[in-house]
Amino acid sequence: MVELGKMELENKKSPVAKLGELTLLYIQELGSIAIFFSKGFFLIFSLPLHLPRILQQIQFIGTKSIFVICLTGAFTGMVLGFQGYYSLVMFGSEGFLGSAVSLSLIRELGPVLAAIMVTGRAGSAMAAEIGIMRISEQIDALKTMNINPIRFLISPKIAAALISFPLLTALFDVIGIFGGYLTGSILLGITPEIYFSRAETSVLMKDINGGFIKSIFFAIIVVSICCYQGYYTHTRSEGGFGAKGVSLSTTNAVVHSCVIILVADYVLTSFLM
């Protein structure tokens, strides 16, 4: 009867009230994610350091993402080269293609696309791995062995993401600029010297730093959301202790990470400009 009453009350709530509730829940979850990240971050420095596990994670998040980053970076640069050339040629300023490609990549596309690609490749795997560890009681087993699961599982991932993301972003930028050169100079005939000299003169240290700052923020977002979703798989009302729970956690991890990356990108850009 009480349950029925609750359900009726739930149905009677206005859409505005429901939206408000959802917003509050979302903010609450963001707060929990922030606390979760802080715990994991500070435990990186607790002794003895987990260096082998951090290196293992750098290999997983960083090294294994190199191919995807190179591939997407190259094609993004090549597309930018095409689009940029045909837009600039209308104003007779195709000589600025180097500036257009390099600035778009370094300021925006490099950090954002690299973060989204790593979310798809490593973030989903992190959420699924931790989720499976949760439902198969491996995280409980760590607790009973007096091993802090956050320090053992999450901290190395945070450290590895903070190291890997800026490096992968840099790689994406370099490959992208080279991709722009391939279409702009090799295919469409812009002199290579002009392409690279424009790129060199227009890109300032402020732009490169801004790109790196973004990539660090994105690293925090991706690793926190993905690990959090996996770690608390069992608390979700749907699917909880099962394969469905893990699949939902993985989906949520990827979707939430991508959305928040784009929102954070807007906020960060407005601060950095």
Add this chain to the structure above:
Amino acid sequence: MKQPLIQLQNVYKQFGSTVVLDGVNLNIYKGETTTIIGKSGVGKSVLLKHLVGLIEQDKGEILIDGTPLTGMKTKQIAAFRNKISYMFQSTALFDSMTVFQNIALPLEENTRSGKKAIRAKVQEKMKQLDIIGIESKYPSQISGGMKKRVALARALVTDPEIVLFDEPTTGLDPIRKSAVHSMISNYQKKLGFTAIMVSHEIPDIFFISQRVAMLDEGKILFEGTPEAFQNSDEPAIQQFIQGLTTRHDDLTGVAHQTQGEQRFKEALARFNRYGIHFSIILLTVENLNEIYHQDVHAALKNLAHQAQKITRITDTCSRYGMNRILIILSDTRYDQAKKVCAKVVDGIKLSGGGIIKPYPEFCFSVSAGIAEVREGNRMEDVVAGAESSKSIVYEFNLC
């Protein structure tokens, strides 16, 4: 008066609208093996998880050496967890680590032992549990039985003071099951740790436990020695002890032949390892196969009933073939078996062969054979020995 090491005082736990623990009071004493038994899904594993702090109770207290677990500071909890090991029902092995890394992990993380010392310790445990040669394999590459033993090795590698076993022998074959039980018992005696075990393995757990606690409907229904448990008049306990009913042979109400054979193997393993003698009685309804009358089958049922009435909880009574009942009498020599057999025969005679309605040309007889297991015997040999010594003990005829 002996002070309990762990005390559960009125522990209450509810998940949603389901009350799992409804005021549990239990004492765990140092250096003893306490087995928690109860029906499936009654909350035994939940209770065990409370003891290690994986689940926190809604109400009540859990005292460790007199200190409440919930009031402990982080350092106290860490110190307590260093003394305790937990073997999970699902094994909870780390699937991204090899068997060696799994067993070595608690040593690597919580001790200052060098790599050589850790390797030596892990290999010692692996040798004791007969899992040598799988060090570099991953949990997904080994069998369920092996996983159980790897989990057991991981639980015991730190030489803990308290070990919690959540169904440690589920899924193991009889010989391994017997080996694991005897190993837990031996280690417990040798190292003196306090063992808390959740198990369904009746009667095996009675051999290795000093105390038994039965959880039923969220409360501890019984707490005491295995002997007191077996002799309890409480209907729920008796029902639980005989709770193998769901696995019983439909006709006779005794265990299936496969269960009887498994028990024989376990008893044989105990005999071979520890020299614990055992005997068998083979009761045969001689002409059951020739007569297709339902009363004869009722006679077989009665025979099984009489046999089961006379056997102890540690004995096994099972159907053996179409017309035979096999009684395995643990820790019993030939002479004692003869006395037990005489009691069964008296029971049959008194009951007059069961609910037989006499009719012309109806006759059947019951014969009994006894054999004691000797060294090197296989089941077939012992059964053949009982067959050769059998004699007609009861005849019913209206021929």
